[in-house]
Amino acid sequence: MVQATSAVLSKNTKAGSAVNGRDNGAAENVVIDCKIDNLYYGKFRAVRDSHIPVQQGQITAFIGPSGCGKSTALRCLNRMNDLVRGFRFEGHVHFRGRDIYHRSVDPVAVRRYIGMVFQQPNPFAMSIYNNVAFGLRLNRVKGDVPERVEKALRGAALWDEVKDKLKNSGLSLSGGQQQRLCIARAIATEPEVLLMDEPCSALDPIATRRIEELMVELKKQYTIAVVTHNLQQAQRVADMTAFMYVDTSQGARTGYLVEYSKTEAMFADPQEEYTKQYIRGEFS
Numbered sequence: 001m002v003q004a005t006s007a008v009l010s011k012n013t014k015a016g017s018a019v020n021g022r023d024n025g026a027a028e029n030v031v032i033d034c035k036i037d038n039l040y041y042g043k044f045r046a047v048r049d050s051h052i053p054v055q056q057g058q059i060t061a062f063i064g065p066s067g068c069g070k071s072t073a074l075r076c077l078n079r080m081n082d083l084v085r086g087f088r089f090e091g092h093v094h095f096r097g098r099d100i101y102h103r104s105v106d107p108v109a110v111r112r113y114i115g116m117v118f119q120q121p122n123p124f125a126m127s128i129y130n131n132v133a134f135g136l137r138l139n140r141v142k143g144d145v146p147e148r149v150e151k152a153l154r155g156a157a158l159w160d161e162v163k164d165k166l167k168n169s170g171l172s173l174s175g176g177q178q179q180r181l182c183i184a185r186a187i188a189t190e191p192e193v194l195l196m197d198e199p200c201s202a203l204d205p206i207a208t209r210r211i212e213e214l215m216v217e218l219k220k221q222y223t224i225a226v227v228t229h230n231l232q233q234a235q236r237v238a239d240m241t242a243f244m245y246v247d248t249s250q251g252a253r254t255g256y257l258v259e260y261s262k263t264e265a266m267f268a269d270p271q272e273e274y275t276k277q278y279i280r281g282e283f284s
C-alpha cells in the first residue's frame, strides 16, 4: 500500500497555479497547492477560503493572529489533521499535482514526502543516534544507516556538537540542539517538503537565529512551509508569506487567507487593510 502510494505521489507533475492576491511570481513551481474551502473540527468551521501554494525551493511563512488557523492550514499539507476527531476538509491539497486526500493515498506515505517539525522540541527518550535512525527504520529506508544518520545530523548543523556523544540521550541536549535533532530526524528520510510549526517559539534568541540560518541553508535542498508568530522571522527567512485573519462576522471565529504574496512586497506594501494593521502591530 505504501509503495503504491509512493509511486503515485512521486510522479513528477506540476500543480495548478491559480493564486489569490497580487502577482506572486513563479506560480508554475508550486509543489503543494493547498485550497481550503472549508475545514471543520466537528461542527466548528475553523478555516475557510484559503488558497495557499507552496513553491519549490522556497520558504513560505504562515502569519496571523492567534486562532486564525495557521497551524491547522499547515497540518493539512501532510494530513496531520486526520488524527483529530471530527476533522472534515472541503477543498484540495495537491502534492506535485496529485490529491493527497484521495482515498487511495496512505497518509503515512504522505508524511514520508512531507515531513514535520513541531513547536516543542520532542526528541524521543533514546540516544541521539537512535533518534535519527528511528525514522529511517520506521520508513524501512534502505542504505547505510550510520552514514545517513551522520548526513542528517550534518544537514541539521548538529554533527560537530554531537559526533562524540551519539550514545547520549537526545534529552540531554539544550533546547536549540534538541530542535536541530528533531530537524535531523525529519530530514533523515529525505522528504521533499519540510513543515515547521513555530519551530523557534520555545527557544532563546541565539538558538532561534541558529534555526533561522539553518532554514535558509535547508531550502537549498528542501521546500519549507513555516508557521510563525514572529514577523521579523518571516521577514528574515520567508520568500512568500500568507497572512491569515479571523472572521467573527457569523458569530464564530473562522480563519481565512487575507493576503498571499512575496514577503518583501507584503511588508513593504501590504494590499489589504487587515494586513497593514497586523504588520503595524495594531493587533497580535
Ligand SMILES: Nc1ncnc2c1ncn2[C@@H]1O[C@H](COP(=O)(O)OP(=O)(O)OP(=O)(O)O)[C@@H](O)[C@H]1O
Binding pocket: 041, 046, 064, 065, 066, 067, 068, 069, 070, 071, 072, 073, 084, 229, 253, 255
Ligand atoms: N484539534 C482541534 N480540535 C478542535 N479545535 C481545534 C483543534 N485545533 C485547533 N482548533 C481550533 O481551530 C482554530 C484554529 O486553530 P490553530 O491552532 O490552527 O490556529 P493558529 O493560528 O495556529 O493559532 P496559534 O497562533 O494560537 O497557535 C482555533 O479556534 C482552535 O481553537
